[in-house]
Amino acid sequence: MTATRLDPSAHALPGERLVRVGCPAHNCGGRCLLVAHVKDGRIVRIEGDDRSDDTPADPQLRACTRGRAYLRRQYHPERLLYPLRRVGPRGAGQWARISWDEALDLVAGEMRRVRETYGPGALFVPYGTGSYSQLNGSQVARRLMNLSGGCLGIWNSYSWAAINVATPTVYGTLQTGNQRQDWLNSRYILLWGWNPAEMRDGTNSDWFVKLARERGARTVCIDPRMSPSAVSLADEWIPIRPGTDAAMMTAMAHVMITEGLVDAGFVRTHCVGFDASQMPAGCEGEESYRDYVLGTRDGVPKTPAWAERITTVPRATIERIAREYATTKPAMLYQGYGMQRRAFGEQVVRAGCVLAAITGNVGIPGGWASGLANQPDGGCGWYVFPAGENPVKASIPVFLWSEAVLRGKGMGAEHGVQGAERLDSDIKLIYAVATNCLVNQHANINRSVEILRDESKVEFLVVQDQFLTSTARYADVVLPACTQFETWGVEDGWKYGEEVLLMPKLVEPPGEAKSDYRIGAELAERLGVGAAFTEGRDERGWVEWCLDEYRRTRFPDLPSLDAFEASNTGLHVKPVTRPAVAFAEFRRDPEGHPLDTPSGRIEIFSKALRDLGRPDAIPAVPKYIEEWESPFGPEAARFPLQAIGHHTLHRVHSTHDNNDWLAEAFPQRAFLNPLDAAPRGIADGETVKVWNDRGATVLPCRLTQRVMPGVVDIPEGAWWAPDAAGVDRGGNINVLTSERWTPLAFGTAQHTAMVQVERA
Amino acid sequence: MGARYAFRFDQSACSGCKTCQAACKDRHGLPVGVLWRRVYEVAGGGWKRAGEAWHSDAFAYHLSLACNHCAEPICAEVCPTGAIARGDDGLVRIDGERCVGCRYCAWACPYGAPQFDERSGTMTKCDLCAADLGAGRMPACVSSCPMRALELVTLEDGTDAAGAATFPLPDPALTSPGLVVMPHRDAPRAGPRTARVANREEVAP
Numbered sequence: 008m009t010a011t012r013l014d015p016s017a018h019a020l021p022g023e024r025l026v027r028v029g030c031p032a033h034n035c036g037g038r039c040l041l042v043a044h045v046k047d048g049r050i051v052r053i054e055g056d057d058r059s060d061d062t063p064a065d066p067q068l069r070a071c072t073r074g075r076a077y078l079r080r081q082y083h084p085e086r087l088l089y090p091l092r093r094v095g096p097r098g099a100g101q102w103a104r105i106s107w108d109e110a111l112d113l114v115a116g117e118m119r120r121v122r123e124t125y126g127p128g129a130l131f132v133p134y135g136t137g138s139y140s141q142l143n144g145s146q147v148a149r150r151l152m153n154l155s156g157g158c159l160g161i162w163n164s165y166s167w168a169a170i171n172v173a174t175p176t177v178y179g180t181l182q183t184g185n186q187r188q189d190w191l192n193s194r195y196i197l198l199w200g201w202n203p204a205e206m207r208d209g210t211n212s213d214w215f216v217k218l219a220r221e222r223g224a225r226t227v228c229i230d231p232r233m234s235p236s237a238v239s240l241a242d243e244w245i246p247i248r249p250g251t252d253a254a255m256m257t258a259m260a261h262v263m264i265t266e267g268l269v270d271a272g273f274v275r276t277h278c279v280g281f282d283a284s285q286m287p288a289g290c291e292g293e294e295s296y297r298d299y300v301l302g303t304r305d306g307v308p309k310t311p312a313w314a315e316r317i318t319t320v321p322r323a324t325i326e327r328i329a330r331e332y333a334t335t336k337p338a339m340l341y342q343g344y345g346m347q348r349r350a351f352g353e354q355v356v357r358a359g360c361v362l363a364a365i366t367g368n369v370g371i372p373g374g375w376a377s378g379l380a381n382q383p384d385g386g387c388g389w390y391v392f393p394a395g396e397n398p399v400k401a402s403i404p405v406f407l408w409s410e411a412v413l414r415g416k417g418m419g420a421e422h423g424v425q426g427a428e429r430l431d432s433d434i435k436l437i438y439a440v441a442t443n444c445l446v447n448q449h450a451n452i453n454r455s456v457e458i459l460r461d462e463s464k465v466e467f468l469v470v471q472d473q474f475l476t477s478t479a480r481y482a483d484v485v486l487p488a489c490t491q492f493e494t495w496g497v498e499d500g501w502k503y504g505e506e507v508l509l510m511p512k513l514v515e516p517p518g519e520a521k522s523d524y525r526i527g528a529e530l531a532e533r534l535g536v537g538a539a540f541t542e543g544r545d546e547r548g549w550v551e552w553c554l555d556e557y558r559r560t561r562f563p564d565l566p567s568l569d570a571f572e573a574s575n576t577g578l579h580v581k582p583v584t585r586p587a588v589a590f591a592e593f594r595r596d597p598e599g600h601p602l603d604t605p606s607g608r609i610e611i612f613s614k615a616l617r618d619l620g621r622p623d624a625i626p627a628v629p630k631y632i633e634e635w636e637s638p639f640g641p642e643a644a645r646f647p648l649q650a651i652g653h654h655t656l657h658r659v660h661s662t663h664d665n666n667d668w669l670a671e672a673f674p675q676r677a678f679l680n681p682l683d684a685a686p687r688g689i690a691d692g693e694t695v696k697v698w699n700d701r702g703a704t705v706l707p708c709r710l711t712q713r714v715m716p717g718v719v720d721i722p723e724g725a726w727w728a729p730d731a732a733g734v735d736r737g738g739n740i741n742v743l744t745s746e747r748w749t750p751l752a753f754g755t756a757q758h759t760a761m762v763q764v765e766r767a
Numbered sequence: 768m769g770a771r772y773a774f775r776f777d778q779s780a781c782s783g784c785k786t787c788q789a790a791c792k793d794r795h796g797l798p799v800g801v802l803w804r805r806v807y808e809v810a811g812g813g814w815k816r817a818g819e820a821w822h823s824d825a826f827a828y829h830l831s832l833a834c835n836h837c838a839e840p841i842c843a844e845v846c847p848t849g850a851i852a853r854g855d856d857g858l859v860r861i862d863g864e865r866c867v868g869c870r871y872c873a874w875a876c877p878y879g880a881p882q883f884d885e886r887s888g889t890m891t892k893c894d895l896c897a898a899d900l901g902a903g904r905m906p907a908c909v910s911s912c913p914m915r916a917l918e919l920v921t922l923e924d925g926t927d928a929a930g931a932a933t934f935p936l937p938d939p940a941l942t943s944p945g946l947v948v949m950p951h952r953d954a955p956r957a958g959p960r961t962a963r964v965a966n967r968e969e970v971a972p
Contacts, residue, residue, distance in 0.1 A: 008923070013905040014904045015905050018902065054907070070786070071786050072786040072788065072789040075786055076792070204782035205782070211913070214914055238782065238783070238827050239780055246823055319819055321821075656784055671799050671802075672785045672789065674968065709965070713827055715814070715821060716814055
């Protein structure tokens, strides 16, 4: 058997033009290269990265199934073609086509009216990740707002709320990750709730784990669901009850402490708060991490037997994983993000970081500090496009937008308001660009739409998108935006990856659709800030501006736009031959290179958190805290199953739900263990109703051994489709989720939801 | 007959992401319901409770299949109009002019490769991207795989296709497929009594 040597390069058929282009970015976690075949003004085919070399330092950026199936979205018959104005009650789905002039005059007029009536803090541009190129997406709307008087600001994200806030409480930074090429140096990798094979988390992250395994690393996946990563990247899968990961982590610490497996030297020189010998000044005599784990204060030793009852993971397994992780060095404990989108989601983040610290895996090649793991050389350079400065200093956590609609005026720090003592207005106007977060992706859809239906609250809602999404259905005016193949754009390698990807305009938009930027510019003109908004540039001009900015900051060898475009490479790469290791200098010299924490060290005990005075919700050391909805609470009598919603390759969040090739590949199903189905009389493939006091969704089920008993898994992002009785028929998990937020980060806890399942 | 083509599939690395399937559909412009390449999910095992603890021996793995361009193609044998033939280049092709869409080949093929296309009323299937291959370029599925788990190899005549009996695949002696599978760690545990194709609706629309 011999491997055939074939040429990977793309090849144009007669009449076709090949253009290398960054895949339209919808916050999937990857950034990939496509080769578009363009013929007679239409994209006829899409290939992937066709470079001949494919090395760890500079790997091909192979697009996933969503990128390769993109044309089914691009040329979908339901693309929005014209501006629409609502003619019936909000949400009733009655529309009239209007002209762009009418639409933009109306939107600009409402912006002016609301600003004059309620002040700029009454205007709001919500979180949205439907478009993520520098030139397309909500940052364009933000620039418009900022130049025309400002709007209520936002902080944090839906994806990474708890981890964004909890990571710095331990390390003083979000840049806790080694570059991925360093994973090849690891000997043991815990994929803890981490599923790069499906949610990607950087193009090639799954492939880098594969390379680490080929170099001898043992890999263990801990997840309530046997994810594609558990199947293809892990030597072993350990199912764990959702929301209890911090309990298993704590019991692992118990094993390490009682068996002498803690890296005592590293803890002594680099950490604070591990035990009584290193408590911060003013906290002497308080409960240290060691006290909590051993139960010296609360009388509850956090043994593997204790954790077994909570997590359902056998105690022997917990002991074995603790020993493996503590003694196989260097080792990585990579935390996924789903488990921090839960009640008290901050705890699991801090608990994971502490395990990395007490095993001495921080600051070394092949190790991993846990936490958010942005890149030590900068990483995550999302926005170079200048949104400008917001004259309104007040901002709210993104997840609390509905609170600011209901009772914004007077809202303060207790709701996570930053930059102002109190908000001076409710939200009265929403300009939603490239976001489905008001309805489809926000918690508790039935509550959200009830709020939006009330025209006395949000007085004007304009939605700008490519399809009539669940959010757009509640708009007063819908503005049709073009796709990223229909305008100029540029993107970078997101969290991982050292690339700049060019996104040249390939084809004209359909109907009257326009780019987000063009719409922003035309609104700016009406608001009297047209010249300030455009600075004389069109989309391509701003791409040139962004390239200059990249060249100035991270990519000194980046070519000019003309040369970049003429090369038709689509990307510019900085190969990683010597991967950076986070905290390497701190490791070597903790006194000379202290962390940006109050103590300068890794804060196992955080005095800052302790000073918040809420030990039950925000303890000073990471703890397992029983969730506010759980199998242990009284709610479990009526709603005994935990609902989780994984990221499916059918979609990027809600984007691509209407893509028929992807629906064929990954039909929307409720995944249920046969042990839960049998007593309910549910057979494989039957239609089931999943419900709780917040709502109900009806969809076909698939019985699978890959979801642990007690859990129903409904992939997030399906388009909400209520029937006449208000029961969702689209399989949207957010009719079940709660709007309650995490205590420290004010982040989403949507994965914490108890439900019942029955035959529909 | 000399060397012949075979797909070499690293089952351990396949995550079931179906990028190969989408790349194939894009390359050949296939409608919903026509899957020249399909990805099977095989799953088995179960759960036992001991006190509060769950013990599971559940397992799963994937199988990405197109047409294996068998050395002894049973599809060609059963075709009543002689529309299917194996060429000198080792590729098994369906002649759309002669095919009457009777689907005998689909019933006979143990790999589910022939697919009825309503647009033409004929059977269609993977042609190994023959136009590309003839010019020395990779089939779309092979170059697409994000895990680099799919390769095109050449088998010397007479060599067995290793690992191609992984459940639920048939005995390779039946058709001598051009398929090499590097089995997933759990594949030896799987059989008709211990495992099943868990995503049947996705591979046989």
